[in-house]
Amino acid sequence: MTDEAERVANALKPPKCPKCGAEIDHLHYYAYELQRADFWVFDSNTEYDNWESLAGDTKGEPDYDCPICGETLFHSEDEAEKFLRGG
Numbered sequence: 001m002t003d004e005a006e007r008v009a010n011a012l013k014p015p016k017c018p019k020c021g022a023e024i025d026h027l028h029y030y031a032y033e034l035q036r037a038d039f040w041v042f043d044s045n046t047e048y049d050n051w052e053s054l055a056g057d058t059k060g061e062p063d064y065d066c067p068i069c070g071e072t073l074f075h076s077e078d079e080a081e082k083f084l085r086g087g
């Protein structure tokens with residue numbers, strides 16, 4: 001393989017989790033968000049529907065976790081994006 005081909009191949013490789021070493025191509029995103037839903041009462045049960053996530057009302061920092069080991073790797077989208085793009 002030429003140097004150029006190797007460089008391209010390495011750039012295409014998914015980044016490795018710094019905690020468990022697994023190659024990961026995405027992260028798990030967790031955030032506290034304000035949700036709204038319709039709440040209904042029926043004869044024998046209750047039900048929620050029309051769940052809606054009210055974007056922009058997240059509380060605290062979101063977590064971006066490794067999907068393999070579950071460790072939190074980042075708290076901002078910028079860092080998470082940079083990592084997945086290979087630094």
Ligand SMILES: [Zn+2]
Nearest residue numbers: 017020066069
């Ligand atoms: Zn991991």
